[in-house]
Amino acid sequence: MSRASEQAYAKIRAHLLSGAVKPSEQLTEDRLAQITGVSRTPVREAVRRLEDELLLVRSDTKRLFVADWSRDDIEEMFTLRQMLECHAAERAARRLSREQIGALEALNRDLKAAIEQTPPDVARFLDANRAFHEVIIEAAQSPRLGQLLPKLVEAPVVLRTARTYSPDDLRQSARDHDELIAAFAAHDPDWARAVMGSHLRRAFHTFARAVGPAAGKNET
Amino acid sequence: MSRASEQAYAKIRAHLLSGAVKPSEQLTEDRLAQITGVSRTPVREAVRRLEDELLLVRSDTKRLFVADWSRDDIEEMFTLRQMLECHAAERAARRLSREQIGALEALNRDLKAAIEQTPPDVARFLDANRAFHEVIIEAAQSPRLGQLLPKLVEAPVVLRTARTYSPDDLRQSARDHDELIAAFAAHDPDWARAVMGSHLRRAFHTFARAVGPAAGKNET
DNA sequence: CGGGAGCGATTTGTATACAATAACCATCGC
DNA sequence: GCGATGGTTATTGTATACAAATCGCTCCCG
Numbered sequence: 001m002s003r004a005s006e007q008a009y010a011k012i013r014a015h016l017l018s019g020a021v022k023p024s025e026q027l028t029e030d031r032l033a034q035i036t037g038v039s040r041t042p043v044r045e046a047v048r049r050l051e052d053e054l055l056l057v058r059s060d061t062k063r064l065f066v067a068d069w070s071r072d073d074i075e076e077m078f079t080l081r082q083m084l085e086c087h088a089a090e091r092a093a094r095r096l097s098r099e100q101i102g103a104l105e106a107l108n109r110d111l112k113a114a115i116e117q118t119p120p121d122v123a124r125f126l127d128a129n130r131a132f133h134e135v136i137i138e139a140a141q142s143p144r145l146g147q148l149l150p151k152l153v154e155a156p157v158v159l160r161t162a163r164t165y166s167p168d169d170l171r172q173s174a175r176d177h178d179e180l181i182a183a184f185a186a187h188d189p190d191w192a193r194a195v196m197g198s199h200l201r202r203a204f205h206t207f208a209r210a211v212g213p214a215a216g217k218n219e220t
Numbered sequence: 221m222s223r224a225s226e227q228a229y230a231k232i233r234a235h236l237l238s239g240a241v242k243p244s245e246q247l248t249e250d251r252l253a254q255i256t257g258v259s260r261t262p263v264r265e266a267v268r269r270l271e272d273e274l275l276l277v278r279s280d281t282k283r284l285f286v287a288d289w290s291r292d293d294i295e296e297m298f299t300l301r302q303m304l305e306c307h308a309a310e311r312a313a314r315r316l317s318r319e320q321i322g323a324l325e326a327l328n329r330d331l332k333a334a335i336e337q338t339p340p341d342v343a344r345f346l347d348a349n350r351a352f353h354e355v356i357i358e359a360a361q362s363p364r365l366g367q368l369l370p371k372l373v374e375a376p377v378v379l380r381t382a383r384t385y386s387p388d389d390l391r392q393s394a395r396d397h398d399e400l401i402a403a404f405a406a407h408d409p410d411w412a413r414a415v416m417g418s419h420l421r422r423a424f425h426t427f428a429r430a431v432g433p434a435a436g437k438n439e440t
Numbered sequence: 441c442g443g444g445a446g447c448g449a450t451t452t453g454t455a456t457a458c459a460a461t462a463a464c465c466a467t468c469g470c
Numbered sequence: 471g472c473g474a475t476g477g478t479t480a481t482t483g484t485a486t487a488c489a490a491a492t493c494g495c496t497c498c499c500g
Contacts, residue, residue: 002282002453002490028481039455040482048268054364061462062222062482076362083303142296144274148368222460222483248451259485260452281492282452 001049005042009049012036016055016066023068027056054155067155071211074156078204081152082197084145085133089180089196090189091140100139101184107132108177115170122165126157132177156207169206173199221269225262231255232266236275236286243288247276274375287375291431294376298424301372302417305353308360308369309400309416313409316359321404327352328397335390342385346377352397376427389426393419 001009012032015021033043047064050056057067069077096104111128114121133153137146176199183191221229232252235241253263267284270276277287289297316324331348334341353373357366396419403411 004454030481041454041456044482045268045453052272063462064482073363076364080304080307080362080364080368083307084300087300087303142300143293144296144300144372148300148371151368152364224484250451261484261486264452265483283492284452 001045002042004038005045008032008036008038008042009046012043012046012050013055016050021066023066025066027064027066029064053151069156069211071208074208074211075204077152077156078200078207081149082200082204084149084152085137085200086193086196088137088140088142088145088149089183089192091142092136093184093187093189093192095141096136096139096184096187100135101181103135104132104177104181104184107135108174108181111177112174115167115174120165120167120170125165125170129173136180165206172202176202221265222262224258225265228252228256228258228262229266229269231257232263232270233275236270241286243286245286247284247286249284273371289376289431291428294428294431295424297372297376298420298427301369302420302424304365304369304372305357305420306413306416308357308362308365309403309412310409311360311362312356313404313407313412315361316356316404316407320355320359321401323355324352324397324401324404327355328394328401331397332394335387335394340385340387340390345385345390349393356400385426392422396422 012035015035021027029040029043029047032047033040036043036046047056051058054067054069057065059065107128111125111132114124114128117124130153137149140146176195179195180192180199183195232255235255241247249260249263249267252267253260256263256266267276271278274287274289277285279285327348331345331352334344334348337344350373357369360366396415399415400412400419403415
């Protein structure tokens with residue numbers, strides 16, 4: 001995207017991530033234009049992208065709000081993500097080059113280093129983690145898949161970034177990645193799919209635990 | 221969406237469907253503004269939506285083109301659609317109300333009527349077919365799913381609408397729908413998933429046959 | 441003859457002003 | 471007192487003018 005709208009996107013995203021605004025809080029395009037320093041036109045472009053990623057939502061009458069993700073929303077999202085990303089892992093297992101596997105190993109080394117810092121560098125962990133998964137999607141060579149997945153991946157991570165990851169959770173993630181790499185090196189699609197499935201399902205529970213226990217039927 | 225941009229969206233879509241423009245042909249926002257009778261601002265909004273649905277694509281330097289779907293693109297799309305829509309069928313089987321099942325029956329009656337006209341009314345068939353699948357997605361009660369699927373469903377149908385469907389193909393579709401309804405009435409998720417899977421996979425082959433035989437490795 | 445720099449024309453991106461619509465609030469009628 | 475109704479303000483939608491980028495051509499130089 002072009003300069004101003006890309007900048008608006010990044011700034012608004014950072015603004016949401018900073019915790020300066022709360023879920024369900026109303027925003028206006030004017031206000032965002034002030035914050036980002038560009039006019040409403042590129043802001044609208046950026047907002048549309050953020051709506052697509054479900055970080056922002058519009059009310060029935062077009063008013064703009066910070067998205068509020070319930071536990072059920074998060075579960076639904078992880079279920080879909082699991083479906084798509086398991087497929088990606090399967091395809092990637094057939095296609096990953098030696099270089100790409102090397103890249104995954106390097107990223108996971110970085111990820112581990114981020115964990116073992118004191119205190120653990122969660123931001124660095126998340127970056128390495130994202131890059132890791134992106135390599136897999138890239139290798140799956142399915143453009144449509146690459147277009148669909150980001151919409152699912154971004155939202156909850158950004159909105160709940162303040163939460164605490166336990167060191168054990170982080171280490172388990174790293175181990176999952178190790179096993180994924182092993183499955184890829186063996187070019188075994190079934191193995192890769194299975195590992196990715198358990199990896200993401202565990203990630204969901206880790207995530208959900210922090211958000212709150214399973215809700216029975218409450219709305220909000 | 222608001223009036224002008226919605227209108228622009230509909231007109232551009234109709235324009236693509238009419239065959240007045242060919243795949244890979246360049247379009248300009250100005251030209252589309254002329255055609256739709258609104259200014260470039262809402263046109264840009266509409267174009268973004270059509271890009272999202274992969275009916276339009278932008279070159280690396282932001283120029284706008286009519287999308288060109290290769291056979292491989294279509295196969296990829298159907299594979300993803302199958303994955304998601306089987307999931308939807310499974311969920312729908314657990315949730316569909318008696319009224320919704322009644323609605324599906326009515327839609328399939330209409331679909332059959334469209335087939336048995338002479339000549340068959342393909343547009344009416346496609347409308348009923350779309351409505352049928354939308355009821356299922358609605359019943360799946362998965363907002364994210366409802367957001368993802370339209371992006372996959374629209375594009376190839378619109379772009380290849382001129383092609384001929386054989387009466388046998390259409391009748392087989394109607395039979396698939398009958399069996400789906402039976403699976404829903406029995407509230408059997410596994411059955412529903414299986415029927416949806418074969419329904420869509422057959423639809424892919426019907427579709428692909430008209431586009432051209434499986435290409436080995438050709439690019440374009 | 442080929443390749444690249446420069447320039448005019450085309451196309452997309454951004455800012456701004458204004459129009460349309462929705463929310464808010466106070467007042468009126470019952 | 472309570473709900474409907476009108477006017478006022480806030481917010482989003484659209485048109486338009488202008489800026490930036492890109493394309494395609496010509497012309498020049500090697």
